[in-house]
Structures are given as C-alpha cells and as structure tokens.
Ligand SMILES: [Zn+2]
C-alpha cells in the first residue's frame with residue numbers, strides 16, 4: 001500500500017483524497033454504484049467518533065432507539081417542503097416477499113416522518129415531554145455524483161429527534177446539540193468549525209431554521225460538518241403530535257432534529273491530511289501509537305523484542321497501540337505505511353535506544369527532524385500522554401491558522417469573485433435570495449452559514465449594495 | 479404502564495409476551511407492517527448485548543466494518559442454494575432517484591454475497607488470510623407472520639464473515655464463534671443453551687454445515703439463539719475468492735459466517751420473565767439497581783433524600799442505577815413499575831432504614847419476602863455486587879432446572895408425540911430427511927440440533943427404528 005508515491009495535494013487535491021482513502025484502507029468502492037464499503041480501519045475511526053458523540057448525547061439526557069428504515073411514501077408527502085426536498089433522492093422498495101406492495105416503501109433518507117408518527121402515539125400529556133431520542137442508523141439518498149465518505153448513496157449517521165412543550169425549549173435544544181457537535185469537532189477531532197445559521201435557501205427541507213457548523217478543507221473548500229434543525233410545529237402538525245398542557249389545553253409539540261454523519265471522516269482527512277497521507281487526531285485515531293522494533297539481525301531482535309513487549313504492555317493499558325513486528329518488510333517501509341495511515345505517534349525501539357534507556361518518538365503531524373524526540377523508557381506513559389495532547393493542540397492550531405489565512409473580507413464583488421477561488425469570503429449580505437442565487441451562479445460559492453459570532457454594526461450587501469445587518473460566509477463547498 | 483394486570487403466562491403465554499414487550503416499553507409496532515420500533519429501554523438492552531459480544535469478537539481477533547445494504551440481485555443468484563433459500567423473503571428496490579434501475583437491488587437478508595465479492599477483491603495471497611470481519615447491521619427478511627423481536631421484517635444483528643486458507647481453520651472458526659455465543663448466553667444473559675449441529679434440512683442456505691445454540695423458552699418451545707456456519711468453498715467458488723498459497727498455487731479460500739440478532743431479546747424475555755413482567759439478567763440490564771425513596775411527608779423527604787443522593791452517587795460509580803423520585807405516584811406503583819421492567823435489584827430507603835444505617839433490598843428474581851434483605855449502608859457497593867452475582871447465578875440455575883425438567887427421553891414415537899406438546903424430546907435419530915419430515919408434519923416438532931455432547935453407544939431411530947448413531951433434540955420452535 002505504501003509502495004507508490006501519492007499524488008500530492010498541490011497536483012490534484014481530489015485525486016490525493018481518493019488515493020489516501022483507498023490506500024490507507026479507510027473505504028473501498030462497492031459493486032453497487034455510489035455505495036461504499038467502510039473498511040475496518042475506517043470503521044474503527046467511526047466507532048471512536050460514535051463513542052465520543054454518544055457520550056455527549058447521553059450526558060445531555062438523550063437515549064438511543066431504533067426506528068424502521070422503511071417509510072410509507074404517504075408519510076413523506078405529509079410535509080410539503082420535506083417531500084419536495086427529498087423526493088428526487090429516494091430509493092423505493094416496490095416488491096416484498098415476491099409480491100408487489102400496495103404502497104411503495106421509501107428507504108429512509110432521514111426519519112422525521114416515521115419518528116413523528118411514533119411520537120404522536122407516545123405523547124399524550126406535557127408529562128411525556130420532552131422526548132429526547134437519538135438513533136445511529138444507515139440512510140439512503142440517491143446521489144448522482146458520489147465520493148467516498150463525502151457523498152454516498154448509503155451513509156451512516158446519527159439522527160436526534162426531540163419533541164418539546166415550548167418553542168423556547170426546542171430552540172434551546174437545537175442550539176445545545178450544535179454546541180455538542182462543535183465541542184466534539186474542536187476537542188476530539190481537532191477540526192476548527194464555525195457554527196451559524198443556514199440561509200433560507202440552504203436550510204433543511206421542512207425546517208423553520210437550520211444551523212450548521214462549517215469547516216475549511218485543505219483545498220479551502222467548505223464542508224458542512226453537522227446540522228441541527230428547529231422544526232417548529234411543521235412536523236407536529238403533519239403528524240398530529242399533540243399534548244395536553246398543564247392547563248389541560250391540547251397543543252402541538254415543537255420538534256427538532258440534528259444529524260452527524262460519516263461525511264465527517266472526509267472532513268478529518270481533508271483538514272489534517274498531507275502529502276504523506278492521513279494525519280489522524282489522537283483522540284479518535286484507531287491506533288494512537290505504533291511501535292516499530294529496529295533490529296538488523298537475530299541478536300538485535302533478542303535484545304529489542306523483550307523491551308518492545310514490555311513497552312507494549314505498559315502503553316497498551318492507556319492507549320490504542322499496535323506493534324509492527326512484520327519481518328518481511330523494512331523499518332523504512334513500515335514508517336511510510338503508518339504515516340500513510342496517519343498514526344499520530346511512532347515509537348522506534350532499537351538496540352542503541354535500549355542502551356541509553358530511551359525510545360525514539362516521531363510525531364506524524366510534524367514530519368522530519370522537527371517531530372522527533374527521545375523519550376525516557378521509565379517515564380513513557382506520562383510522556384506519550386503529553387505528546388498526544390501536544391499533537392492534538394498543534395493539529396488544531398495548524399488547521400485554524402490555515403483557515404484564518406484563507407478567510408477574506410473582500411471590498412467589493414469583484415474581489416469576492418477572486419477570493420472564493422481559493423478561500424472563503426466573509427461579507428455583508430442583505431439576506432435576499434436573489435443576491436445569494438446570483439453569487440452562486442456566477443462564482444459557484446454558496447452561503448455557508450451566518451455565524452453566531454457577528455461583528456458589530458451594519459454594512460452593505462457585497463452584491464447589491466443594499467443595507468445589510470449580518471455577515472455571511474461565501475464559499476465553494478463539498 | 480403498571481396499572482393493569484398482565485395476562486399470566488399460564489393463561490396465554492403468547493399474549494403475556496406481547497403485553498410485557500409493549501408495557502415495559504421494550505418495543506412497539508410500527509406503521510410499516512412487520513417492522514418494529516425498538517424503544518429506548520429495549521435498545522439500551524441491545525447496546526449492552528452488543529458491547530458484551532463485541533468485546534468477545536475483538537478478543538478473538540475480529541474487526542468491524544460496514545458493507546452496503548443493497549445487493550445486486552445477480553449476486554444472490556451466484557450461489558444456487560443461497561438464492562433458493564432467500565428469494566421468497568426479499569425486499570426489492572426497483573427505483574432510485576426517480577429512475578427505474580437497470581438491475582433491481584435486494585435489501586440484504588444477509589451479506590455473504592456482497593462480502594464474498596469484496597473478499598475476492600482484497601485477497602491475493604495467503605498473507606492476506608485469515609480475514610476476520612464482523613458487521614453490526616440491519617437486515618430485512620420479508621416474513622408473513624411477525625412477532626416483536628422474534629420475527630420482524632427488519633431486524634438488527636451482527637454478522638461475522640471470515641475467510642481462511644484451510645478447511646481446518648475455517649471449521650475451527652465456526653466452532654470458536656459458537657463458543658463465544660454460548661459463553662455470552664450463559665455468562666452474561668443467564669440463558670442456558672445447548673450447542674450442536676443443525677440437520678441438513680435446517681441448515682443455512684448455502685452452508686456445508688450449520689451449528690446453532692438452542693434455548694428453551696418459558697412455554698417449553700425452543701428458540702435458535704445464534705448460528706455459525708461453515709460455508710466450505712461454496713461462496714469462494716461463487717465469488718472467485720482465491721489466493722496464492724505458500725507454494726504459489728492458486729486456491730479457493732474457505733469461508734464462515736455467524737450471526738446473532740435482536741431475536742435474543744425475545745429469548746431473554748421468555749426465559750426469565752414471570753407474571754409480574756420482565757426479569758432482566760444483571761449483567762445486561764439497562765438499569766441494574768433502582769433506588770426508591772420512601773417518604774410520606776416533607777420531613778421524611780428531607781431525611782431521606784440526602785441519603786438517597788449519597789447512595790446514588792456511590793453506587794452510580796459501579797452500577798447502572800436509577801433513582802425513582804417521582805412525586806406523583808406511590809412507592810407501591812413504583813415497585814410494580816420496575817418489576818414490570820425487570821430491574822434486577824430494588825433498594826428502598828426510608829427514615830426507619832436510615833435510623834438503622836441500612837437499606838432494604840428486594841430481588842426481582844425472587845418476588846415476595848424470600849427476595850428481601852437488609853444491606854448495611856456502609857458496605858453497600860460490595861453487598862450490591864454480591865447480590866447481583868447471586869441473582870445471575872440463581873436465574874441461570876432456575877432456567878436450567880426448568881429446561882432439564884422438560885427434556886424427555888421418550889421410549890417410543892407415541893411418547894415423543896406426547897412429550898413435545900410440553901417439552902423437548904432427546905431421541906435417537908437415523909439421520910434421514912424422511913423421518914425428520916414426518917415427525918415435523920405429525921407433531922410440529924423439528925430437529926433443533928444434534929448436540930456436541932452425545933451419549934455413548936448407539937440406538938434406534940425414534941421414528942423408523944433403524945440404527946442411529948446420534949441423538950437429536952425434537953421440539954416445537956419459535
Ligand atoms: Zn443583496
């Protein structure tokens with residue numbers, strides 16, 4: 001896997017991405033157009049992401065459940081904007097058990113409708129609220145142009161669906177879960193993200209308001225890395241989710257939904273990766289530390305292997321480790337191989353290291369001499385923990401610096417057209433759909449989000465010059 | 479939920495089962511015929527089962543991955559017996575993205591075919607073997623008669639798929655994974671199981687040999703609680719899974735598959751449940767200990783609640799606990815409610831208990847006075863741990879004793895016909911499909927498994943009287 005040179009990011013970012021995903025054995029193409037196989041190394045990363053998010057969901061009072069993946073076509077039709085948004089992308093089951101079905105079933109593209117129906121059965125009184133349920137599931141959206149992780153027909157995600165007694169509580173939940181996502185992205189994935197409101201055009205089909213977090217990839221394109229939707233009473237009205245309030249008055253509930261998918265694996269790859277391959281954030285990496293014994297002959301091996309085993313057993317108690325004791329390949333081959341796979345820290349243990357009571361450490365995030373250091377064998381656990389923390393911080397800082405260096409404040413529309421070729425524009429926008437559509441048409445840049453964090457004052461729309469009260473990010477996006 | 483009496487097991491076991499599943503909020507019917515909603519309490523149990531099995535899979539060298547849920551129809555057709563077995567149960571996607579598909583896609587009923595295809599791409603040399611992959615997934619089998627957990631159109635499971643260089647290794651793997659299942663069933667679910675070979679008639683479509691573990695439910699019917707299949711080279715030949723061996727000769731690989739599903743939740747319910755509701759095994763129960771404060775008035779509450787909080791925080795560090803401090807219902811209502819939900823241990827804390835420095839414990843597996851004891855507040859963690867261990871052992875013993883009391887060794891076929899009305903027959907069988915078919919037709923009892931554990935000697939077939947070298951379990955089954 002490590003025997004051929006990767007295409008560099010500068011040569012062709014998109015080709016670099018495909019090669020890294022395939023060669024690092026994160027995922028593979030499947031015989032079904034547009035569907036991917038997530039290979040064990042990629043799935044182990046997803047499992048770590050799942051645990052990390054699931055912990056946050058549970059800490060904020062949510063529970064998991066599972067709803068059917070088949071949804072009657074008529075359910076989707078109950079919410080007008082929802083069905084308009086999703087119907088071009090549906091996979092339809094027409095036959096089951098050898099019979100044509102009376103009503104075709106849709107393979108869920110998202111589950112607001114079927115969960116809304118169940119909530120209408122379960123909710124009777126204000127005492128039943130809030131309902132805070134999440135599910136980890138596969139969903140299907142029939143995309144024409146697909147990319148591994150970034151856009152596939154079937155993908156894996158979690159979708160939270162909550163119902164509340166008041167609008168304020170539902171709005172708070174929408175924001176709370178976005179806070180969980182951004183906290184995860186920053187703290188665990190070292191991916192800097194900007195949370196904010198979606199425009200009316202870009203919001204979820206059926207939502208009153210959508211919020212998202214946006215990340216900048218290594219080619220400066222934006223990637224929407226998680227969304228949270230305030231659905232108002234739209235689905236409650238479509239599915240008759242009603243409750244008796246404390247005054248015994250029948251009210252419609254207020255609902256939210258929020259989702260985070262395997263797409264984020266693409267974000268991790270394209271935020272941190274370099275020309276040597278993946279660079280995985282230490283808190284999520286399937287293998288945090290790889291140990292490579294350095295032994296030229298049997299005598300070396302007999303000195304080195306007992307130390308390697310001791311180190312492995314010590315570190316294995318606290319970190320996800322791997323000992324690469326393959327005899328058929330050279331240490332150099334192994335170094336390249338684990339660099340390609342993005343293991344945050346490599347420890348080399350040879351006879352000379354042992355003599356000095358040390359191991360040689362090499363950081364993945366700083367290739368070459370800069371990332372090398374010597375760790376004392378008798379303080380290994382503490383030093384490795386420190387290094388991993390440092391790697392996380394340094395990966396985050398690097399990604400943030402890169403992003404900030406590519407966010408521009410163009411003076412006029414001509415400048416915007418230029419900067420969005422290799423960065424994001426952060427510009428005043430009057431809020432009109434027309435300006436948004438024109439900019440998209442003329443530059444391929446869409447509004448990414450209206451960040452919560454806004455500058456003071458007012459400005460003039462970068463396109464039409466009308467007064468504008470908010471700034472928005474314009475960028476080409478995945 | 480606890481306000482109406484349950485139908486008793488003696489009155490109508492099947493009605494008892496449905497009521498328990500619904501009222502304990504384990505699962506619910508969905509608007510899609512035959513599909514279930516697994517509610518949070520049921521899903522939490524499944525998550526504990528998943529963790530418990532996943533740990534065993536990883537300890538035996540397996541890794542997780544994810545393969546597409548859509549399979550081209552032509553793939554199934556490549557293995558003749560496989561397609562014959564599954565084609566009556568398929569759900570078919572004929573349209574995607576608004577277009578009729580050129581080739582219909584099957585929603586996976588199981589994944590031997592698509593995984594076999596991928597293995598043929600990945601495996602080149604003996605160095606690539608064994609491949610030991612598992613996936614946690616949803617699958618669909620279009621059943622006509624469905625029951626929550628026991629038989630649903632869509633269900634959740636894990637399916638392991640492995641490829642090996644030799645027949646011996648693949649056969650070993652088939653057995654190893656059955657050992658993992660039985661170990662799980664006995665050690666974690668307190669469900670006694672009997673592992674053994676399936677007959678030719680009952681084996682998996684496409685397997686050379688299937689093994690299963692069989693459990694006896696509270697109505698004496700059998701439930702197949704996990705299967706492991708030696709697939710020989712059948713799928714390797716159908717999908718061209720070949721490797722160069724150490725002598726550089728091209729060989730077909732040997733494959734296995736093994737699966738365990740949400741059906742097992744039904745087994746837990748029907749093995750341990752009683753007329754008060756669920757009885758959940760302590761190691762898997764979503765809530766292991768429920769703490770009920772006993773307070774008649776505000777004065778009581780101010781004495782009791784600080785102790786409840788201290789106990790909750792102490793026990794919460796080691797057990798999955800829940801404090802039921804609802805003020806709108808009585809302690810008696812709470813007792814019934816948590817009994818219905820099968821929480822293994824209830825702790826009651828009232829002012830008198832506190833005076834004496836104790837709490838009152840009530841075991842779910844022994845209702846009434848027999849299951850009550852007094853625990854010292856200052857040794858609570860140790861005593862609760864001990865009690866949970868005891869509950870597990872006692873649940874297992876009770877289930878095993880019940881099973882053994884309902885396994886018969888009928889002297890002749892007439893006796894067999896009688897005993898399988900309320901138990902299993904363990905009888906010599908000549909191995910002929912005809913005897914098996916006749917017995918099934920005449921008694922509704924099928925061969926469950928030919929247990930690994932066989933008596934010495936030989937006998938005569940219980941049906942035809944011909945010489946027989948093995949004994950088999952005959953039983954009516956879920
Ligand atoms: Zn404008």
Ligand SMILES: [Zn+2]
Nearest residue numbers: 908913939942
């Ligand atoms: Zn016979």
